[in-house]
Amino acid sequence: MERHFDEQLADLKHRLVRMSALAEHMINAAVRVLVARDASAGEPVPGHEDEVNRMQIDIDEFCLQLIALHQPTAGDLRFILAATKSASDIERLADQAVNVLKKAERLLTSPPLAETARIEEMAALASRMLSDSLHSFVNRDVGRAREVLLRDDQLDEMKSVVTDELIARMGAEPSAVVSAVDLLLVARNLERIGDHATNIAENTIFAVEGRDVRHHAEDRPEPPPPAP
């Protein structure tokens, strides 16, 4: 029974790794459409999206059965709960990749904007944050999780810079407003991908250390009070 449970936990981790790899592929494909101005790069995205959605439903069912059948200890229970939350985050960040793709396709119909280079940098960082957060989660690597948290500030800063640049362009070049708004929204989509990666990294710390780092809870001297 013990051994079987460990195998199922390993299976759960493999499912998360596969799901995350698909989502990362979706981000990279959507950004490639924008940067390389190559519409065909986006073709795998809809199929991947369906697969990611299916995987989330399956992971939730798998976690429910793991809990119901094995009545895991507090530590394992925490890990399983964190796994279902991480799967939700992967599913939602994959939705953001779809949103990037829609705007990228529309942007192909107008002249490229110089600010696209900033978007490419943001996407590279967001994609790395996802990969690192997921690996921190399955390997229970708190150090790597903390690095992801730091990089989220960097991504937000990059978003602010490109937003200011795009607002300046819109004021100076009314004909560029439509495409500048689309690019500004792509920057927000990438910021949200980084937010979800950050959530996964926080789930790692929560699962491993048994305390909650969300909302800067690390500043709180006491753990949350026990339920009555």
Added chain:
Amino acid sequence: MERHFDEQLADLKHRLVRMSALAEHMINAAVRVLVARDASAGEPVPGHEDEVNRMQIDIDEFCLQLIALHQPTAGDLRFILAATKSASDIERLADQAVNVLKKAERLLTSPPLAETARIEEMAALASRMLSDSLHSFVNRDVGRAREVLLRDDQLDEMKSVVTDELIARMGAEPSAVVSAVDLLLVARNLERIGDHATNIAENTIFAVEGRDVRHHAEDRPEPPPPAP
């Protein structure tokens, strides 16, 4: 033991209702700053945000203990898992209210835009979606949950209309670009609040009917395959 578990489930529901009421108050306060041009209306928001964050951490711990101590049946387990997810959604939509407030405060420094009336309508709908989704969850009211799902399309449509209006204004009135971008981003924040309310409504259906309606899974003829 049975009775104690039922009391704890009731306690969990009360916690979610209180958390959601705070978040709804935050949305309404932030939008009032924008619409009534009254900065003082936003004063309760930071305190509410801290409280919402604390409540989410406490609800997660409470759910972990409920599962560990009572080893609930599959149906109750599903409800508890859905409750932790709903608490995450409430926390994240409260963050969106904070984002609305930041932009509302900045918008007070420039002349009001006519499109603000659209934002007021969107906020009223988003706020009602949150209230209805939460009540559908705690009362296991699938009919009311389905109404929330329908209203999400309406909110998205309102966001598209105001986005188009704001883009037209930016093209015609370069001096209004900065405030029009802020208002456009407020519309996105409200859309995201509606998305989180929709997630809560989906959690209701998942918890009550034991099947997954996310990703239009209602079109799938078979339930998800059991875990191996």
